[in-house]
Amino acid sequence: MKLRADQTGERGLPMPLWLQGALESAQAAIISALVVIAPIVAAWATSGFQNSGFEVLARLAGQAWLLIHGVPLHLTTIEGSAASQSDAGTLSLIPLGLTLIPFLLAWRAGRRLARASYTDQLWQALLGSWLVYGAFGAATGFVCRTTDVAINLWFAALIPLVPFALGMVVGARREAGSWSRLIGVDAVAWISRTSQHSRWAGSYVASVAKAATVAVIAAFALSSALLAVNLLIHWDLIIAVYEGLDAGAIGGAVLTIAQLGYLPNLAVYALAWASGSGFALGAGSQAGPLATAVGPLPSIPVFAALPSGYLEYGFVALVVPVLAGILGGWWFLRAGENHFDEWLAIKIRARWFTATVSTLALGIVIGAVAGALGGVLAWLARGSVGIGRLTDIGPDPMWTAVWLAAEVGAGVVIGYAAGPWLERQQNVPEEDLQSAV
Known part of the structure; x- marks a missing residue:
C-alpha cells in the first residue's frame, strides 16, 4: 500500500493519517445518522408523532442510531402520577439489516485508508477513526438521554465500535489483498519455519x-x-x-x-x-x-x-x-x-x-x-x-x-x-x- 496523490494538504504535504481516519469516521457517522433520520422526518411531516417538538425528534433519531449499532436502551414508563406505578425494561432487539449501513460505510472507509497508508502506518488511521467514532457515540448517548430512556455512556461509546471497526478491518483487508500486506507480517514465511x-x-x-x-x-x-x-x-x-x-x-x-x-x-x-x-x-x-x-x-x-x-x-x-x-x-x-x-x-x-x-x-x-x-x-x-x-x-x-x-x-x-x-x-x-x- 502506498500514499495516493489526492491524500495531501493545501501545500502538497500528506494529510496526517489520524486526521484522515477521523474525517472518514465522521463522514460515516453523519451518513448513517441521516439514513436513520430520513424515515423519522417523513413520519413527522405527516403528523405521525403525538409530540412533534424538534428536541423529541432529534433524541428519537439519536436513540435509533444507537440501537442499530447494538446499544441497549433502558426504557421506563410511568403510569399515572405516582412514580411507583412504573414499568421498565431494556430495548435490545438490534435491526441487523440497518446495522449493515454503518458496516458498509466503515468497509468503504477502510479501503480508502488502506490505499492512503503504508503497511506499518495503517494503525494510525484506524486509531484516529475509532476514537472519533467512539466519541460520536458517547456524545449521542449523552444528548439523547431522557427520563424515559436511559443510556449507558460507556456502552454508547464502545459498542458502536464493534460493527464499525469490523467493517474497517474487512475493507482494509479487501484493499490490501492479504494480511501480510495489511499488517506487515509475512504469514507464509512464518508458517514455513514450523x-x-x-x-x-x-x-x-x-x-x-x-x-x-x-x-x-x-x-x-x-x-x-x-x-x-x-x-x-x-x-x-x-x-x-x-x-x-x-x-x-x-x-x-x-x-x-x-x-x-x-x-x-x-x-x-x-x-x-x-x-x-x-x-x-x-x-x-x-x-x-x-x-x-x-x-x-x-x-x-x-x-x-x-x-x-x-x-x-x-x-x-x-x-x-x-x-x-x-x-x-x-x-x-x-x-x-x-x-x-x-x-x-x-x-x-x-x-x-x-x-x-x-x-x-x-x-x-x-x-x-x-x-x-x-x-x-x-x-x-x-x-x-x-x-x-x-x-x-x-x-x-x-x-x-x-x-x-x-x-x-x-x-x-x-x-x-x-x-x-x-x-x-x-x-x-x-x-x-x-x-x-
Whole structure:
C-alpha cells in the first residue's frame, strides 16, 4: 500500500493519517445518522408523532442510531402520577439489516485508508477513526438521554465500535489483498519455519473452520429461502394487516423499512426454526417446526406469516441443516486436507477403523464449529423490545448451537462418506457416458 496523490494538504504535504481516519469516521457517522433520520422526518411531516417538538425528534433519531449499532436502551414508563406505578425494561432487539449501513460505510472507509497508508502506518488511521467514532457515540448517548430512556455512556461509546471497526478491518483487508500486506507480517514465511506436523494441523483446523462456515452459510441460505416462500404463501394475510392499520403511504413505508431492517433477524429465526430449536415471540411462547404456541402479538404485518398450531409435515424442515452439513463435508473432501485421517492411517493399519474414526471425528469438530457459529447468530438476532410480554424474542443461542451441531455433524459424515462416489460420478469420461447411453 502506498500514499495516493489526492491524500495531501493545501501545500502538497500528506494529510496526517489520524486526521484522515477521523474525517472518514465522521463522514460515516453523519451518513448513517441521516439514513436513520430520513424515515423519522417523513413520519413527522405527516403528523405521525403525538409530540412533534424538534428536541423529541432529534433524541428519537439519536436513540435509533444507537440501537442499530447494538446499544441497549433502558426504557421506563410511568403510569399515572405516582412514580411507583412504573414499568421498565431494556430495548435490545438490534435491526441487523440497518446495522449493515454503518458496516458498509466503515468497509468503504477502510479501503480508502488502506490505499492512503503504508503497511506499518495503517494503525494510525484506524486509531484516529475509532476514537472519533467512539466519541460520536458517547456524545449521542449523552444528548439523547431522557427520563424515559436511559443510556449507558460507556456502552454508547464502545459498542458502536464493534460493527464499525469490523467493517474497517474487512475493507482494509479487501484493499490490501492479504494480511501480510495489511499488517506487515509475512504469514507464509512464518508458517514455513514450523514443523511439518504443525503445518498439517494448521491446515486441518483451517479447513474445518472453512467447511463449518460453508455449512452455516448454506443452512442460512436455505432457511432464508424457506422464509421467502412462507412470506409469499401468507402474502394476503400480510396485506390484510397493512390495510387494517391504515397507516397511509408514509406510515406504511416507514413500517416496511423497519421490517426490512429486521429481515436478517427473521432469517436467523428461520434457521433456528428449521434446526428444531425454534424461537420465542414473547415470554412463555415457542415457535418450532412441529407446533407454534404464542400469545397475542402486536399488529406487525410480518407476524401474520407465522405458522400457527400443529404442523403435520413441519419435521421435514429438519433436513435443512443436514443438507448444509452434507455440502460442508463434501467441501472438506474436495479441499483434501484431512491430515488427521492420514496420521491415523500411518499409526493403525486397519483402514476400515481409521476411516470410520476420522470421519466421525470430522463430523464432530465441524458440527461443533458450525453450532458455535449458529449460536453467535442466534445471540445477535435475539433481544427484547423492553416492556410487556415481548421481553424474550428470538432463538435460544445454546439450544440453537446444540441442534445445529448435531444436524450439521450428521450431514458432514454423510457428505464426506458419499463424496468419493460424487467425485467419481463427476469424473466419468465422456466416452463412457456415451457408451452407457
